[in-house]
Amino acid sequence: MSIAIRKLDSADAGFRDKLSAVLAFEASEDEAIDRAAAGILADVKARGDAAVLEYTQRFDRVQAASLAALEIGKDALQAALAGLSETRRAALQAAADRVRAYHERQKKECGSDGFLYREADGTELGQKVTPLDRVGIYVPGGKAAYPSSVLMNAIPAKVAGVQEVIMVVPTPDGVKNELVLAAAAIAGVDRVFTIGGAQAVGALAYGTATIPQVDKIVGPGNAYVAAAKRRVFGVVGIDMIAGPSEILVVCDGSTDPDWIAMDLFSQAEHDELAQSILLCPDAGYIAKVEASINKQLDAMPRKDVIRTSLTDRGALVKVRDMEEACEIANMIAAEHLEISTEDPQRWADRIRHAGAMFLGRFSSESLGDYCAGPNHVLPTSRTARFSSPLGVYDFQKRSSLIRVSEAGAQTLGKIAAELAYGEGLQAHARSAELRLK
Numbered sequence: 448m449s450i451a452i453r454k455l456d457s458a459d460a461g462f463r464d465k466l467s468a469v470l471a472f473e474a475s476e477d478e479a480i481d482r483a484a485a486g487i488l489a490d491v492k493a494r495g496d497a498a499v500l501e502y503t504q505r506f507d508r509v510q511a512a513s514l515a516a517l518e519i520g521k522d523a524l525q526a527a528l529a530g531l532s533e534t535r536r537a538a539l540q541a542a543a544d545r546v547r548a549y550h551e552r553q554k555k556e557c558g559s560d561g562f563l564y565r566e567a568d569g570t571e572l573g574q575k576v577t578p579l580d581r582v583g584i585y586v587p588g589g590k591a592a593y594p595s596s597v598l599m600n601a602i603p604a605k606v607a608g609v610q611e612v613i614m615v616v617p618t619p620d621g622v623k624n625e626l627v628l629a630a631a632a633i634a635g636v637d638r639v640f641t642i643g644g645a646q647a648v649g650a651l652a653y654g655t656a657t658i659p660q661v662d663k664i665v666g667p668g669n670a671y672v673a674a675a676k677r678r679v680f681g682v683v684g685i686d687m688i689a690g691p692s693e694i695l696v697v698c699d700g701s702t703d704p705d706w707i708a709m710d711l712f713s714q715a716e717h718d719e720l721a722q723s724i725l726l727c728p729d730a731g732y733i734a735k736v737e738a739s740i741n742k743q744l745d746a747m748p749r750k751d752v753i754r755t756s757l758t759d760r761g762a763l764v765k766v767r768d769m770e771e772a773c774e775i776a777n778m779i780a781a782e783h784l785e786i787s788t789e790d791p792q793r794w795a796d797r798i799r800h801a802g803a804m805f806l807g808r809f810s811s812e813s814l815g816d817y818c819a820g821p822n823h824v825l826p827t828s829r830t831a832r833f834s835s836p837l838g839v840y841d842f843q844k845r846s847s848l849i850r851v852s853e854a855g856a857q858t859l860g861k862i863a864a865e866l867a868y869g870e871g872l873q874a875h876a877r878s879a880e881l882r883l884k
């Protein structure tokens with residue numbers, strides 16, 4: 448059965464509205480889910496360990512005498528690593544090494560040393576950068592497990608210098624994913640608890656007798672996890688609210704159509720709500736990609752998920768030219784953007800909004816998901832207009848440094864006092880004036 452994938456032409460009347468319909472995705476703000484998450488959080492805040500245990504039994508069908516019994520020790524993590532096949536262990540290690548190398552470079556290049564400068568009168572001003580003390584990493588474990596997400600969340604935290612990384616991962620029916628545990632060992636995760644959902648977010652945010660309170664919670668999860676993260680923001684920091692995966696391919700029509708069809712599948716297979724779009728100026732090429740989609744689909748183990756995703760949220764779009772493709776790509780602000788063209792840099796220079804850009808025919812998005820090095824936790828749902836990939840900077844914070852010299856206090860004191868009187872704040876003004884000679 449062939450896929451009824453939407454075909455759009457930017458020259459057609461109503462094109463923008465049709466494209467908007469494909470893009471439309473409201474991060475689940477389902478009231479019932481939000482209410483459920485709020486109830487779970489309040490209960491965990493009030494009853495701590497006991498509440499977490501009860502919800503873990505209810506939702507994951509895991510019974511334990513204590514929350515401490517749901518902690519996986521470092522020996523077990525190492526045993527999981529040792530138990531992997533040689534080739535899988537080597538692949539995990541190679542991915543971790545590349546992700547670490549990239550984030551170490553990022554730490555060096557992104558102003559992690561802070562700065563300090565001195566003015567003529569001796570006043571010094573600057574910024575100090577410090578890592579967060581303790582972070583929580585949510586690793587999804589409901590429908591599928593993502594060992595690569597363990598690496599992508601934990602490694603930048605460790606590179607930033609976070610002292611304690613606490614990972615939570617649900618294990619429905621008590622089934623543990625060995626590759627997830629092995630990834631935790633390689634990434635240097637400090638503690639692992641087999642809990643999930645809003646109760647895990649609550650435990651990390653408020654702390655319980657067994658689980659210490661963290662400073663920030665990162666990592667993707669389902670709608671309950673997302674609702675809980677939204678609600679605990681302020682008590683702790685959060686990274687972002689990740690929506691379903693997205694891929695946008697801009698192609699000039701000369702890449703093998705089988706490659707592009709499979710690239711579209713690669714995100715569609717994540718989730719029925721995932722979004723996969725091709726922009727191309729060549730109608731004949733689009734027809735070839737469509738034929739390839741239909742040719743390759745039946746061999747895919749997750750063909751039903753791919754079919755639904757491509758039917759509901761996929762599109763093959765004929766554009767006027769590559770300039771228009773770039774303009775539309777900026778409007779879509781996709782999580783992943785493949786620029787599969789000759790001279791990809793020429794078009795990349797025109798892109799302002801994308802979570803990650805994959806340049807050239809050999810840069811398939813799947814390489815970025817696992818092992819290229821940059822982070823695969825990226826802004827979705829058009830939030831690349833104002834946010835960035837997860838990085839070392841998410842695990843650091845900055846403090847301003849102000850060391851005013853006696854001479855500096857004379858100049859600044861007069862300015863501050865004048866403005867403080869203007870705001871009607873007497874104590875502020877006097878505090879500055881008392882230091883004037």
Ligand SMILES: NC(=O)c1ccc[n+]([C@@H]2O[C@H](COP(=O)([O-])OP(=O)(O)OC[C@H]3O[C@@H](n4cnc5c(N)ncnc54)[C@H](O)[C@@H]3O)[C@@H](O)[C@H]2O)c1
Nearest residue numbers: 506587588589590591593617643644667668669671689718
């Ligand atoms: N953007 C990314 O990088 C990325 C990576 C991996 C996964 N994801 C996404 O993360 C999500 C993972 O979802 P998942 O469900 O597989 O795993 P999950 O770990 O996020 O959720 C499982 C937990 O949900 C809770 N839960 C389930 N039903 C509930 C109910 N009725 N009431 C209250 N709580 C309930 C349970 O506590 C359970 O432990 C998917 O949407 C996937 O697409 C995104």
Ligand SMILES: N[C@H](CO)Cc1c[nH]c[nH+]1
Nearest residue numbers: 593595596692693816823
């Ligand atoms: N593409 C996902 C983020 O959008 C990350 C991932 C994990 N495993 C495979 N892919």
Ligand SMILES: [Zn+2]
Nearest residue numbers: 713714717816
């Ligand atoms: Zn992926």
